[in-house]
Amino acid sequence: MDEHSEEFRMNLKFYREQKGWSQAELAIQANSSNGQIGNIEAGKAFPSFELILRIADAFSIHPADLFLRDSSKFQDRKLYSKYHELLLNCEHLPECHKQIVNQLVKSLAESASNTKYKTSH
Template identity: 40%
Template sequence: MKNKDSALTTLSEEAQLPNFIASNLRLLRKQAGWSQTELAEKVGLNRGNIASYESGSAEPSICKLLRISNLFDISTRDFTRLDLSDSAELALARSKRQAEQVERFDAYRKRKAELDHLISSSYDLFRYKRESLDKPCKEAELFAGHYLQLLELSRQLLKEHESLLGELGCQEH
């Protein structure tokens, strides 16, 4: 009878996923024409970090990996799991990342339109209810004041959301 621990160890050793962080980092840095120091400056690290990652003696934290993969316009999954020395694989990884970004921005624009409609509908209902009251009580006026403050805040947040979409270059023209 096999020991449970040895079975788990064997299983985990067999199930190891490939890790291409070191080779991909070196490859992409050299393709960009950057020294380790230049790359480090671009992602807020020091040259020693980059050297350690490229040699495989250390791996970046998820936050550092995100900064690095974003700089090279590749998803963290593709950066760590694909051998990007194949130019077709690299092109596919970049186009996939761009398609994901377009899809995400489309979802943000759609959500903005939904929120805009919701806020407008809410205000229309508020106006209708307010106009249908003959003589509103003090409580109703207090609630109306609070609602109008929330409405203004909601509109401001929506405007900020729209501004961010515009800055990212994904606003419909």
């Protein structure tokens, strides 16, 4: 399994758990089957483009968020929650502005994470 597939799997599970959903609940929300979601999370299957879009829609995130390397690795869950709250509040913005906000918040989170790591180790 390549790095991107692994990141997708981890992010899928991460976002599902953030919602407090079982695989069955995600399957319902994304108009899929429980087995298909389980196989994707286990690395036994790959989602179609259409399913990726439905999953992202179910999570109320941009599909690209499922491929971001740091989505499932946020150290500070409160920061993560605030990040997504901010992005949801930006839904009315044009896509180019949403991308700017996303990059800014990611940079700030990475900076905070790097600072925390350097000072605690």
